[in-house]
Amino acid sequence: MTSFSPQVLSLIEEIQSHANPVVAEHSQRYFKTGPGEYGEGDVFIGVRVPVVRAVGKNFRDLSPAEIVELAQSPIHELRLCAVQVLAGQFKRSKNLVQQGELFDVYLSLVAQGRVNNWDLVDSCAPSVGGYLTSIDNSMDLLRELASSANLWERRSAVMFTAALIRQEIFDPTVRLCEMLLGDSHDLIHKATGWMLREVGNRDVSVLRGFLDRYAATMPRTMLRYAIEKLSEPERKHYLGMKSLLA
Numbered sequence: 001m002t003s004f005s006p007q008v009l010s011l012i013e014e015i016q017s018h019a020n021p022v023v024a025e026h027s028q029r030y031f032k033t034g035p036g037e038y039g040e041g042d043v044f045i046g047v048r049v050p051v052v053r054a055v056g057k058n059f060r061d062l063s064p065a066e067i068v069e070l071a072q073s074p075i076h077e078l079r080l081c082a083v084q085v086l087a088g089q090f091k092r093s094k095n096l097v098q099q100g101e102l103f104d105v106y107l108s109l110v111a112q113g114r115v116n117n118w119d120l121v122d123s124c125a126p127s128v129g130g131y132l133t134s135i136d137n138s139m140d141l142l143r144e145l146a147s148s149a150n151l152w153e154r155r156s157a158v159m160f161t162a163a164l165i166r167q168e169i170f171d172p173t174v175r176l177c178e179m180l181l182g183d184s185h186d187l188i189h190k191a192t193g194w195m196l197r198e199v200g201n202r203d204v205s206v207l208r209g210f211l212d213r214y215a216a217t218m219p220r221t222m223l224r225y226a227i228e229k230l231s232e233p234e235r236k237h238y239l240g241m242k243s244l245l246a
Contacts, residue, residue, distance in 0.1 A: 008069050011059045015077055018055075020046035031076070031117055038151065038187065039117050047077040049119075056081045060088055064105050071114040079114055083124040090128045103131040110152050118187055121155045129160030133167065142172055146179050151187065154180070158191040165198045170206050173199055177210065181218055193225025200229060208234075215241040 004012065024046030033039040062070070062085050071082040083106070090102045106128050109115045115124070132138040145157035158180070161173040177192045200207030207226065215223055215238040223242055227235045 004069055005066050007059060007062065008066050011055065011062075011070065011081065012073070012078060014055050014058070015047055015052065015075075015081060016045065018047045018051050020048075022046065023048060027076070031119070038185075042076050042117060043074050044076045049080070052077050052081050053084055056084045056088070060085060064101055067105060068109070071109050076117065076120075079116075080120055080123060083109070083115060083120050087124040087127040090130070096131075096134055099128075099131050100134070103128045107156075110150070110156055115152055115156075117152075118155060118191075121152055121159055125156045125159035126162035129163035130167075132160060132164060132172070133169070139172060139175065142176055143179065146176050151185055154183065154185075154188055155191050158188065158195055161195055162198060165195065165202065168202060170199050170203060174206065174210055177222075178214070181214060181222075183219075186221055189219040189221040190225055193222040196222075196226035197228055200226070204230075211238050211241075215239075218242075 024044045027044040027046060028034075028042075031039045031042060031044070033042045033044070059081075067082050067086050070085075071079050073079055073082075086102055086106060090099055093099050093102070106115070106124055110121075115121060132142070135141065142157045142160065145153045145160075148154055148157075158173075158176055161176060164170075164172055173195045177196055180188055180192050183189070183192075196207055196210060199210075207230075211223075211226065218226075220242060223238060227238050230238075
């Protein structure tokens with residue numbers, strides 16, 4: 001059995017005090033926890049995200065070791081709180097050494113299977129991805145993660161680039177999206193399309209260049225996410241390119 005520090009135990013007790021079996025039942029379905037689904041076997045107690053976030057703010061100074069402790073819980077909402085605390089610490093930190101430690105903690109939690117659903121990835125990766133600008137050959141790391149058999153490492157690679165997009169660095173997103181055109185999982189199609197849309201929000205010419213090359217062959221979900229903010233004529237144009245090969 002995992003041994004928790006007093007502070008982690010206090011956090012767990014506070015989260016558990018908000019458990020709601022009706023919400024838990026809905027979450028089990030929404031996050032696809034059934035046999036053969038991507039969240040198979042995950043355990044929810046029915047605590048809504050704003051409540052998890054509010055509790056986490058009261059424990060914002062957990063140590064990295066305590067974040068890892070919390071993330072060992074089988075309860076989804078506790079693992080969500082762990083990565084939210086981690087992301088918050090990264091955002092507040094101006095220290096590259098601390099940021100590197102938090103980035104490594106996140107990667108280790110993904111590799112260990114503690115970050116194992118899209119909301120956990122999306123609550124943290126877009127923040128800690130900011131560390132990529134401090135890593136030599138960061139594209140090599142992104143390629144390695146995007147090539148992984150682990151769905152959550154692939155999604156993390158894509159979502160890391162959200163931090164780069166905010167800095168007007170678009171090439172890593174474009175290159176990963178090219179790499180993942182043939183990915184079979186809908187959650188990767190959604191993530192790549194989403195990040196392409198974010199690129200387009202800042203430089204639509206980059207998005208158009210990608211779509212001109214790949215709209216006819218990219219997964220339909222990826223395409224629909226990517227073109228969501230374009231004008232209706234442009235959306236019809238790119239969907240028409242896809243339809244030609246349907």
